[in-house]
Every structure is written in structure tokens, then in C-alpha cells.
Amino acid sequence: MMHGGGYTVDARIRWPEWLPWIAALAGFFLLPEYLSLGARILIYILFALSLDLILGYAGIITLGHSAFFGLGAYVAGIVSAKLGITDAFVQMAAAAAAAGLLGALTGAVILRTRALTLLMLTLAITSIILEIANKATWLTGGADGLSGVVVAPILGAFRFDLFGRTAFLYCLAVLFLGWLLARRLIYSPFGAMLTGIRENTQRMHAIGAPVYWRLVGVYTLSAVMAGVAGALLTQTNQFVGLNVLGFEPSGELLVMLILGGVGRLYGAFIGPVAYLIAQDLLAKQFPEYWYLGIGLLLVAVVLFARGGILGLIDKWMPFSKPAASAKASAR
Amino acid sequence: MRLLKTVVFAAFALAASGAFAQTIKIGFITSYSGLNGNLGPYMERAVRLYIKQHEKELPPGVKIELLTRDDTGPNPDKARQLAQELVVRDKVDLLAGVIFTPNAMAIAPIATEAKVPFVIMNAGTAVITTRSPYIARTSFTLWQSSYPLGQWASRKYKTAYTLVSDFGPGHDSEDAFTKAFGEGGGRILGSVRVPLQNPDWAAYMQRVKDARPDCLMVFIPAGKTATAVMKNFGDLGLDKAGIKLIGPGDITTDEELPNMGDIALGVTTMFHYSAAAERPANRAFVAAWKKEYGTNETPNFLSAGSWDGTAMIFEAIKAQKGKLDPEKTMEIFKRYKNADSPRGPISIDPETRDIVQNEYLREVRKVGGQLANVELETFPSVKDPWKELQKKK
Secondary structure, three states: OOOOOOOOOOOOOOHHHHHHHHHHHHHHHHOHHHHHHHHHHHHHHHHHHHHHHHHHHOOOOOOOOHHHHHHHHHHHHHHHHOOOOOOHHHHHHHHHHHHHHHHHHHHHHHOOOOHHHHHHHHHHHHHHHHHHHHHOHHHHOHHHOEOOOOOOOEOOOEOOOOOOHHHHHHHHHHHHHHHHHHHHHHOOHHHHHHHHHHHOHHHHHHOOOOHHHHHHHHHHHHHHHHHHHHHHHHHHHOOEOHHHOOHHHHHHHHHHHHHHOOOOOOHHHHHHHHHHHHHHHHHHHOOOOHHHHHHHHHHHHHHHOOOHHHHHHHHHOHHHOOOHHHHHHHO | OHHHHHHHHHHHHHHHHHHHOEEEEEEEEEOOOOOOOOOHHHHHHHHHHHHHHHHHHOOOOEEEEEEEEEOOOOOHHHHHHHHHHHHHOOOOOEEEEOOOHHHHHHHHHHHHHHOOOEEEOOOOOHHHHHHOOOEEEOOOOHHHHHHHHHHHHHHHOOEEEEEEEOOHHHHHHHHHHHHHHHHOOOEEEEEEEEOOOOOOHHHHHHHHHHHOOOEEEEEOOOOHHHHHHHHHHHHOOOOOOOOEEEEEHHHHOOOOHHHHOHHHOOOEEEEOOOOOOOOHHHHHHHHHHHHHHOOOOOOOHHHHHHHHHHHHHHHHHHHOOOOOOHHHHHHHHHOOEEEEEOOEEEEEEOOOOEEEEEEEEEEEEEEOOEEEEEEEEEEEEEOOHHHHHHHHO
16 A cells, blocks of 8 residues: 655645544634544644654654654743843744754754664754753753743734633634645655655655755754744643653654554544543543553554554545545555 | 433433532642652642541531642642632632642732632742732742741851742742841851752852851752752861751751751751641641551642631531622631641631741651651740731831
């Protein structure tokens, strides 16, 4: 089974691709009490999308993607709480720049390695960032977390309210831009090259593709996206804690993506929705044992739905498979 | 048709009962998983036990619904999200619980914005109550125990070393002890802050041993960590080197003592609650606990804080006849007094909304073959010393 994506002549947006956005807008009007959960889901979708770019398309296996998410979250928070800049877009730009810089610098070093070595290095980087955030109490608040984050009303008019209305629409708008970018990217020759690298690195070298630079490029771009997702989390929560860094959020994100389906673009949409809603329901029913439910869900996915939820849908509805042309070129 | 009838009937029955019954919703956030996940149930059980015993005292028709949520340990982001959902989605009248300071700090802005009274039943950093006018605390502050501990220690020892967890309560404990110990003429040989989660204790203990202080003051969040500290203290022979282990009561909490073994004997702590206390109110509390949850179960300080917090909530519900107004509730909290709590007389300081209570100097001894925190000396009605110092500034 091949994954979707890759270069195709027909990169127009097909009608089913509008469904998630219609669903999100419908959710905004129909479920006003669930908007804070909704905003959280949107943030994780953006974060998962950034991971899908490098894991699903370029085949870079990482356990340290939270480094960029966490850095973005902290930079946005520090810019607001310590420097007093309350403009949401400035905070986000700072977070994106910092995460991108870290992505380019670390990517340039670690992408020379592969497989297990790469996995350990990504884990090491997020652990180092976590330890810095833990120790630099004067800057990050350490284990107490960074409070006092202020975000001015978006465009001077929309205040972040308790019900999460502004947060939801704001996250939705940012995710939409992220999605357009990611989609454009994977349907471009650049995206095709990434798929090629994932499938057969030697061959890509042989045809003269600049494999290393392509990987560093997509890694940096993915870091920027993760950093933006982190900034969104800070802005909607007005608080940053150490739990945005380290192995746990990286692992959780990986689980969400696998649950949805790796290398499918929309797997990054379905995974976080399924995971976070399941978590929300289970944690409400069984505050003491909800981890068990999540565990069972994962076991079920691994046993019966190897391609994630999207893989299952493929099995039942063959016509939902990604465009044939995309598959052909990826091959 | 029959189905329709049933539905209509049920709807009427619901509407009718709704007209009389008044449900007070309490959003209860604590830790059931992660670091100290074993401690959450100590709080929830206390709340449920109090509700069970005192439900009939509520005004007629008033019911209490407890919505419990797991904040997964020191996880402020999660705690904030849960509080927000409890307020927006479940429309709770009160927020309560919370073991960890970072979580309480993250919830504070929600309490302020939504005007929901928030009863803190554990988290003990002094500054928390200043973060929202809707916070009242029925647990303790670290200054409350560590400051008198420092005063007492300075009369007994010349030199000390401090070892605390690197987060809010740890910093408070270190500051309070250092200040009091210094004022009493003692000398601090060294201070070390260790990460909150999963540190390796041996290296730190060795450092303390090499410094040869008269006593070692330790604060770590109560729970399994305390047992690890105690074991390392014994394994590296600090007791044989003549170093006395002291601290706020978190290092010898009642539920962990049986796991610690005889190395805990003679450890001196300053704290507001011991399950071994002889007060009649405490005996009754412990007996009710054992009757409800089994003879091998013992309540601890988190249970005491939650028990008194629930008692305070009950007082507010009774005084307002089941119709809670946030401002009035806070006024009632500020005047709350109980001369006969399991931990002795307690009251809320109207100025700071923080608890005023006795601190007890305790030593771990064997009582009937089991380790227990035996209260030796009482420091009556201690107000949070940190807030008193802030006033003088």
C-alpha cells in the first residue's frame, strides 16, 4: 500500500476536502460549550500536520517534535509576560522565528544521521530544551509555569473570552493557512522529492536530488508550523507549563497521528479529533482509570487498523483512496 | 403511544423535581494519575465522607453533585482546561481541590473571570491566595510550618543544610526556614534545589553528608518521593553521621510512614495535622474514615484539608439556603471558624482568605507497634508568616 501525496498535475481542492472546515464551522454554532476543547483540537491538528510533513512525507522519524511546539509556546509567552508585547501576531511571529531557527540549526546537525541515531538525537534535543525551561526559572517560571501572559484582542476587536469563541475562530483561521501551505507543499515537485526520499533515498541520490538540503528544508518548515501551534496554545491558555516539552507530548502527538493515519494529510485531522474527544469522554466518566481506555483504543488500532482510521475507511470505501495520479507519481 | 406517554410523564416528573430540588455543583480537580496520583483519592474520599455524614443538615431539597476531574499531576495547562470546562460546560457553583501549586495558579484567573469561588484543599505556596479574590484556602502554607520549624531548630542546632524541590512550595519552604533559622542565630551551610520529578537522591545526600551539618531540612511534595528520600538518607548513613532529619510534615505523612520503616524513627517535623493526634474530633474523624474505607486505611493531611474545606462549603450553602451568590459565599468563607476541626481550632483570615491554624512539633515514634507522628509541642494560631512579612514591607 502506498501513501498518498506526491506530485500531481491536478492539485485542485476536491469537494470532500472542504468537509472538515464545514464541520468545524458547524461545531462553532452547534456546540458553544465545547469550544475550548475545540480550540485545543485545532491546535493539535496543526501540530500533527507539522509532524506529518516530516514523518509521513519525508520519512524523518522523531520523538522530539515537542521541542519546537514547546519553544514556540514559551517564546510567545515570554514575549508577552516578560517583554510586555501583547499583539497576538507579533507573539506568533516571534515563536515561529525561534522554532524555525532551532529547526534549521538542529536539523542541519541531526539529519546527517538516520533511523535509531536520529530518533535518539531528536529525543535528546527536546530533553535539553525541557531542562533549560525547568532551570531558567527567572525566564520561564520553571515548574510553576509561566503566568501573566496577556494577549490583546485580535485585530483590536476580538477579546479572548472564557467560552473560547475567539480562541476557536482564531485557531481555525491559523490552521486553515497552515493546511493551505502544507497542501501546496505536498502537491509540489518539492513534495514529490520528499516522498521519493522516504521511499528510496539511494535512488534519489543517484538521480542527483539534494537529499540533505531537502530534508533540512522540510524539517525547518515543520518546526515553524509546530512553533505556531505552540504559540496558539499559549495564547488560548494564557499560561505555559513544562508539560509542553519533553517526551510525553511528542509521544502523544505521534500516537494521534498514527491513530489518524500517517502520510495522508487528513490523518493529521482525524487523529487528534478522535484522541482528544475519546480522552475527554473517558476522563469525565472515569477520572481515575481513563488511561486504560486510551490504551485499549491504541491496542485496537494497532491490531485492526494498521493504516489508522483513514486506513480503515480505505478498506471499506475503496473510492476514498487518494487520487490515482498522486499514487502513480509517488511510485 | 405508550412510549410517548412515558416520555411526557418522565419530562413532567423531571420538571416537577427541578422546581423543588436545588443541586449545588462542585467542580473537584485533583491528581489521580502522574506524580502523586495516589494522593487524589485521599482528598476525594474526605469530601465524599463529609457529604455522606452531613447531607441531612442541608436545607430541604438541596443536593450536592461532585464532578471529579484528573489533572494528571503538576500539569497547569490541563488543570486550567478542566477548570474552564467545569465552569463553561458544567456550570459549577464552586471549584475545589488541587494538590499542586502550578495547577492552582493556572486556575486562579478562571475563578476571577467567572466569579466562581475556589476552595484550595491542598496546594501550599503562600502567594496563591493573592492571585484571585475568589480563592479561599483550607489547607496550609509552607511558611506556616517551615518558619516555626526554623525558629525551633535554631534553638537546638547550630548549622543546617536545606534540600527542597525546585518549585513554588519548595522555594517557600527554603526561604521561610532560612529566614527563621538565621534570625535565631543558626548558620545555613548549604542549600540545594532538586528537580520536581524523578531526581536521583544519592548524589544530593552525599553532598549533604560531606558538609556535616547538625540538621538537614527537607521539603518534597508529600507521597512516594518522601519514602525515597528517607531510604537514601538511611542508605548513605547520614543518620549515623549524626545528622538530624527535619522538615515540614510532607516528609513523614501518615500514609507513607508504614513504607518507610524504622529509619523514620526520631525524625522531627512541623505540621498542622497528624492522624495520630489525640483530640476527640480527630479520633472521631479517623474512626469514621476506617469504618467507611477499611481498618487499614488512614486519613492524612490532604484528607484533613479537604474535610475542612467541605465543611466550609457546607456552611456557605446552609447560610444562603442553597442559593449561592459568589460574593456572599466569599464573605462567609472569610468569616469561617471551626473550633473543633480534626486538626484543632482553625479559622480563615478575613484579610488574606488563608487558613489560620495550630502548628504541631511532632516526632516519629512507635505507637502500639506502628510508626506515628506524635505531637509534642503546639504553636497556636499561626497566620501565614509570609503574608505578615509582606504587610510590614
